[in-house]
Every structure is written in C-alpha cells, then in structure tokens.
Amino acid sequence: MSTSTPSPASLDHAQIQSVRQSIAQHGNDGWDRLWEAGVTPWETGDAQLSLKDLLESGQIDFPKSGHALIPGCGRGFDALLIASKLGLDVLAVDISPLAIDGGKK
Ligand SMILES: C[S@@+](CC[C@H](N)C(=O)[O-])C[C@H]1O[C@@H](n2cnc3c(N)ncnc32)[C@H](O)[C@@H]1O
Numbered sequence: 001m002s003t004s005t006p007s008p009a010s011l012d013h014a015q016i017q018s019v020r021q022s023i024a025q026h027g028n029d030g031w032d033r034l035w036e037a038g039v040t041p042w043e044t045g046d047a048q049l050s051l052k053d054l055l056e057s058g059q060i061d062f063p064k065s066g067h068a069l070i071p072g073c074g075r076g077f078d079a080l081l082i083a084s085k086l087g088l089d090v091l092a093v094d095i096s097p098l099a100i101d102g103g104k105k
Pocket residue numbers: 031032042043044048071072073074075076077078093094095096099
C-alpha cells in the first residue's frame with residue numbers, strides 16, 4: 001500500500017488555474033509560456049511520488065531491459081528514475097524547449 005500522498009502545500013490552486021488558462025488561451029504554446037513564467041505547480045524537483053511509490057512497491061513486474069517513452073517529461077525526473085531503477089533505455093520528450101533546457105541543468 002502506498003504511504004506517500006501529495007502534499008497539500010504543493011496544490012497551489014491559483015497556479016493550477018493559471019495552467020488551465022494558459023493552455024486554453026495559447027494551446028500548445030501555453031506550456032512554454034508556463035515554463036517561462038515559472039508557473040509549474042506540478043514540479044517537486046524530483047520524480048513524481050506516485051511513480052516512486054509504484055517502483056518501490058514491486059507491485060508491477062516492469063521489464064528490466066528495452067525502451068521507455070516518457071511523453072511530457074518536463075525536466076526529466078521521472079525519466080531519470082525509470083532509467084536508473086529499471087535500467088531501461090529512455091526517450092524523454094517535451095513540447096516545451098524551456099522544459100528540456102531545464103532538464104539539462
Ligand atoms: C503537468 S507537466 C508534467 C511534467 C513532468 N511529467 C513532471 O511530472 O514533472 C506536463 C508536461 O507535458 C508537456 N507537454 C504538454 N503537451 C505536450 C505534448 N503534446 N507533447 C509533449 N509534451 C507535452 C508540458 O510542456 C509539460 O512539461
């Protein structure tokens with residue numbers, strides 16, 4: 001059973017509203033605008049807790065070789081975790097060049 005839950009502090013509702021508005025107003029460009037403005041309420045500076053929990057739980061028999069595609073990878077924390085924990089060859093993609101640049105740092 002999972003012991004980690006999202007921190008309420010991470011749920012900034014004003015920022016989430018800004019995300020919705022940016023995408024509604026600018027379509028796919030809305031994501032890059034959000035990265036540029038630093039409005040990234042999903043960011044924890046680490047892989048998503050739910051993914052960490054799932055990998056640590058051993059509940060799923062993930063492949064130990066092969067490839068993994070990580071769409072919408074942001075700065076790539078989930079991709080790094082999947083590559084390091086499972087040893088998969090990861091292709092991480094994001095529509096925002098700023099997200100990719102952030103992931104290189
Ligand atoms: C909610 S964020 C999650 C980022 C990352 N997965 C994480 O958990 O930190 C969604 C990400 O998907 C990207 N994205 C949105 N639409 C996309 C698309 N059509 N193709 C690739 N990336 C996309 C955004 O730029 C953004 O970085």
